[in-house]
Amino acid sequence: MNCRNLYFFSIEAYFKDMQNVIEYKDGISYTGVSAGWENKIEAGTGMAYGVEVSAEKREGQITGTVSYTLSKSERKFDEINFGEWFPAKYDRRHMINLLINCKLNSKFDITAVWTYHSGNRITLPTMTYVSPDVPDTQGGHIENLMELDHRNNYQMTDYHRLDLVVNYTFRKKENRYCLLNLSIYNVYNRMNPYKLIVESEMRKSPTNESIYTHKLKQITLFPIIPSLSFIYHF
Amino acid sequence: MKNCRYYSLPLVLGATLLFACEKYVDFNGKELLPKMVISAIINAKSDTGTIKISESVFDYSSQKSVAVENPEINLKINGESCAQLWFDTLIGVHSYYKFISHLKTGDRVEFSAHTSKHGTVKGYDIVPEIVAEIKNIEPLWFKRDGFGYLRLLVTVRDNPDEKNFYRIVVRTNAVLINPSIQEVDNRWDLKEVFVDDEILFNTATEKNGEGKTPDYYRIFSDEMFQGKEYTLNIYIRNDNFTENVNFDYVRQSVKVEIHTLSEKLYQNLHSQELASGITGDVFSEPVKIYTNMQGGYGILGIYNVAEKIKPVAEKGN
Numbered sequence: 065m066n067c068r069n070l071y072f073f074s075i076e077a078y079f080k081d082m083q084n085v086i087e088y089k090d091g092i093s094y095t096g097v098s099a100g101w102e103n104k105i106e107a108g109t110g111m112a113y114g115v116e117v118s119a120e121k122r123e124g125q126i127t128g129t130v131s132y133t134l135s136k137s138e139r140k141f142d143e144i145n146f147g148e149w150f151p152a153k154y155d156r157r158h159m160i161n162l163l164i165n166c167k168l169n170s171k172f173d174i175t176a177v178w179t180y181h182s183g184n185r186i187t188l189p190t191m192t193y194v195s196p197d198v199p200d201t202q203g204g205h206i207e208n209l210m211e212l213d214h215r216n217n218y219q220m221t222d223y224h225r226l227d228l229v230v231n232y233t234f235r236k237k238e239n240r241y242c243l244l245n246l247s248i249y250n251v252y253n254r255m256n257p258y259k260l261i262v263e264s265e266m267r268k269s270p271t272n273e274s275i276y277t278h279k280l281k282q283i284t285l286f287p288i289i290p291s292l293s294f295i296y297h298f
Numbered sequence: 299m300k301n302c303r304y305y306s307l308p309l310v311l312g313a314t315l316l317f318a319c320e321k322y323v324d325f326n327g328k329e330l331l332p333k334m335v336i337s338a339i340i341n342a343k344s345d346t347g348t349i350k351i352s353e354s355v356f357d358y359s360s361q362k363s364v365a366v367e368n369p370e371i372n373l374k375i376n377g378e379s380c381a382q383l384w385f386d387t388l389i390g391v392h393s394y395y396k397f398i399s400h401l402k403t404g405d406r407v408e409f410s411a412h413t414s415k416h417g418t419v420k421g422y423d424i425v426p427e428i429v430a431e432i433k434n435i436e437p438l439w440f441k442r443d444g445f446g447y448l449r450l451l452v453t454v455r456d457n458p459d460e461k462n463f464y465r466i467v468v469r470t471n472a473v474l475i476n477p478s479i480q481e482v483d484n485r486w487d488l489k490e491v492f493v494d495d496e497i498l499f500n501t502a503t504e505k506n507g508e509g510k511t512p513d514y515y516r517i518f519s520d521e522m523f524q525g526k527e528y529t530l531n532i533y534i535r536n537d538n539f540t541e542n543v544n545f546d547y548v549r550q551s552v553k554v555e556i557h558t559l560s561e562k563l564y565q566n567l568h569s570q571e572l573a574s575g576i577t578g579d580v581f582s583e584p585v586k587i588y589t590n591m592q593g594g595y596g597i598l599g600i601y602n603v604a605e606k607i608k609p610v611a612e613k614g615n
Contacts, residue, residue: 091572093582145586146565183326187584190330193354193363194392195570196337196597200467200488201514209573209587211354211595221326255319261580262357269390278357282323 072120082110087141087215108141110152128164135159139215150215156181175229183220186260187212192276208276220257220282225250243295253288325358332356334366334416334594336409339563342401342425342602349373351411352392354595365391369411373397376406401600403427409598419594423560428604429457430464430556433527435608437552440533447492448610449533452554458525463564465517465557465601466491466498468534473549486553488514489534497522498530500571517559517567550610555603562590563599 084107088094092104114135121127137152144150159181167173189210228251232244250256261281269275338349351369355361365388373380382398401407403425410420436451456462469486491513493499498516516532534552559567565588576582589595 088583090569090583090585091576093576093579095579095581146588189584190325190357191333191354191595192357193333193335193595194352196339196566197348197350198339198567198570199341209570210357210584212584212586214586219326221323255321257323260323263580264578275362276357280323280325280358281320284319284321287319 070121070123072122074116074118074120076116077114078116079113080111082112084108085110085139087139087144090144090215106141106143108139108144110137110139112137112152126164126166128162130162131160133159145215148214150217151185153185153216155185155216156183158182171233173231175231177227177229178224179227180222180224183222183257185216185219187215188218188260188280189262190217192278218260220260223256225254225256226252240296240298243297245293245295247291247293249289249291250287255282255284255287257282258285259283329359329361330356332361332363332416334369334411334413334419334591334596336411336419336421336591336594336596336598338409338596338598340399340401340407340598340600342399342403342405342600344399347397347399347401348386349395349397349409349598350392350596351395353416363391365393366411366413366416369393369413369416371395371411372409374406374408375399375401377408401425403602407598407600417593419591419596421589421591421596421598423562423590423598423600425600426462426558426560426602427457428558428602429460429462430454430558430604432554432556432604432606435552435554435606437608437610445535447533447535448552449531450552450554450608452530452532452556453527454530454556455527456520456523456525461524461561462520463517463559463561464519465515465559465567466530466532467515467555467557468532469553469555470534471551471553473551490514491516492533492535493531494533495531497528498532500575517564517571519564551607552610553605553607555605557601557603559601560599562588563597563601566590566597566599 086105086107089104089106112135114133116131116133118129118131120129133156135156137155138149139152140147140149160179162178163175165173165175189212191211192208193211195207195209228248230246233241234244235242259282261283263279263281265277265279267275267277332353332355335352335354336349337352338347340347349371351366351371353363353366355363371383373383380397384396386394386396388394404427405425406422407425408420408422410418412418431454433453433455434451435453438449438451440447440449450468452466454464468489468491470489471484471486491498493516497518500513500516522528569585569588573585573587576585587595588597590598
């Protein structure tokens with residue numbers, strides 16, 4: 065739809081069937097020997113589907129785009145999750161992208177980008193119980209089993225951040241000009257989760273049973289990051 | 299046309315490294331209620347079976363595991379309730395029940411338990427047929443890294459009709475050869491099993507090239523030798539073979555057991571094996587432990603045992 069060539073709206077739906085997608089096998093360590101890495105992964109199938117709605121303003125002092133995506137993505141592997149479908153790591157139910165560009169004058173322009181999506185998924189044990197009494201083990205089997213419902217069972221907190229870019233252009237002369245650029249990544253210093261690590265502490269009960277306490281430690285990679293750059297264009 | 303850019307790369311990298319941070323967070327979701335855990339790994343040839351009942355605890359709260367009180371339990375064999383089922387003992391927070399089994403190949407064993415706190419938890423398994431025939435055991439002594447080992451070449455014939463799952467266990471027995479002593483020692487000592495054979499590798503460690511680990515048993519499937527005769531190559535350590543015997547002349551025997559596992563039991567043991575390989579490794583993919591208990595966790599698994607005893611001619615050096 066076109067409103068006097070100023071505003072553009074679109075709505076799209078998609079369905080994607082995937083073959084030979086890969087995933088780490090159960091119980092595989094990401095560290096250690098990298099030789100034979102192909103033995104650490106499993107090939108399977110996947111599907112993704114969703115609807116995207118977007119609106120765009122292309123002209124004027126203020127331009128921008130806003131889009132919203134509702135999506136679902138799942139995976140299936142013979143040897144993972146006992147052959148049952150499970151959500152993909154990047155199964156983000158909601159995604160919003162907002163971009164605004166404001167041209168203040170011939171020298172200054174400001175761009176703001178805000179990104180939001182549902183949290184990524186990870187596999188996180190949620191329950192613990194004592195392992196079965198396996199005959200013929202001489203106590204050599206593990207004492208406690210950590211249980212989870214399915215692969216990628218846990219959704220981390222939502223991801224969002226605002227990026228700002230301020231450009232100052234000066235000394236225009238034909239095709240030559242200088243640009244001073246100030247960028248701030250993650251302006252409001254949102255501690256978006258990159259990974260969660262389970263930390264376990266063990267103590268013995270009066271009956272000599274192991275009691276575990278688990279804590280979740282969140283790793284954030286990129287907090288607020290300002291940067292300044294100078295560009296000479298010739 | 300060129301763009302000359304003078305990025306503040308060190309500033310960006312420095313900020314990334316300095317501000318990359320860790321913090322403790324709460325579990326992002328509701329607290330899960332404890333589930334009942336029922337575990338019973340039953341030898342079909344045993345006269346009695348044992349069932350352990352306990353409960354799981356949510357990892358990110360102050361939940362404490364307590365004994366499951368007065369569950370309504372029901373054991374059925376081929377659809378008929380088993381009358382001879384009784385509470386045996388309470389060890390810690392784990393309740394043990396026993397029952398008279400007398401199981402035959404193809405018997406369907408169902409177990410259910412119900413409490414108001416945990417709801418109903420139920421599962422079943424079917425007694426597997428002994429499908430692997432131990433055709434031959436060939437013992438060979440050898441030394442490696444200063445230790446004496448006894449290699450056993452165990453030839454088995456697999457049933458071609460279906461996918462089968464096995465566990466191998468080795469025991470040893472030493473008997474005095476002294477006519478004045480009539481007492482025969484019938485104890486069979488469980489031995490750690492070492493393997494060179496990929497079919498028997500521990501999935502969690504050896505298949506990933508992380509070294510060999512002895513184990514008291516090895517689980518494997520017939521995927522690589524479906525329906526054929528196959529020689530399993532295993533070995534055991536010799537140093538404890540005659541541990542409690544002071545005489546020079548002993549008659550030693552090894553007993554090799556091939557347990558035919560139900561598929562459910564194999565899946566459970568396999569997932570436990572995988573889980574054991576990543577204990578304490580935060581950079582690993584967690585393992586979902588197989589369960590066949592609807593509404594709870596645990597395993598009701600049955601195995602059937604074929605065994606063969608082989609005298610070992612002389613004591614290893």
